[in-house]
Amino acid sequence: MPSRKGSPNSGATVVTGRFYQIKYMFMGLPIAITGMVGDKDWLWWVDSEHAKSFSFRQQSHDIDLLTVRREVRTSGVFWYAYRKFRGKLYKRYVGKEITLEALKAAYAALDEKIDKDDTV
Numbered sequence: 001m002p003s004r005k006g007s008p009n010s011g012a013t014v015v016t017g018r019f020y021q022i023k024y025m026f027m028g029l030p031i032a033i034t035g036m037v038g039d040k041d042w043l044w045w046v047d048s049e050h051a052k053s054f055s056f057r058q059q060s061h062d063i064d065l066l067t068v069r070r071e072v073r074t075s076g077v078f079w080y081a082y083r084k085f086r087g088k089l090y091k092r093y094v095g096k097e098i099t100l101e102a103l104k105a106a107y108a109a110l111d112e113k114i115d116k117d118d119t120v
Helices: 040-047 100-119
Strands: 013-016 019-026 029-036 053-057 066-073 076-085 088-095
Touching: 019 040, 029 040, 066 100, 076 100, 088 100
Parallel strands: 013 053
Antiparallel strands: 013 019, 019 029, 053 066, 066 076, 076 088
């Protein structure tokens, strides 16, 4: 693993199912860290100031993608999931900690809300 003094805030972080990949530049070299959501590198990244947002995709859905963003408030750090469908932006609270279960729950809740709005 690269030195944690690197700056993994540029590039893409994608979570597909239970696996993630963080890509960034370190001293001019491309770095990619891969692993499972919840492992030590994931926990380090999520808790770092570098983690601003990432994409999440269920393994069973090829195109449905959530953007998960870190929002800092006076009462702490909170994570929210966003998904745009037919021009409307949907938002769902994920939690203070990012677990695979929390991501899946937010994904399902947004799917349900979109389905409900789509049938009206």
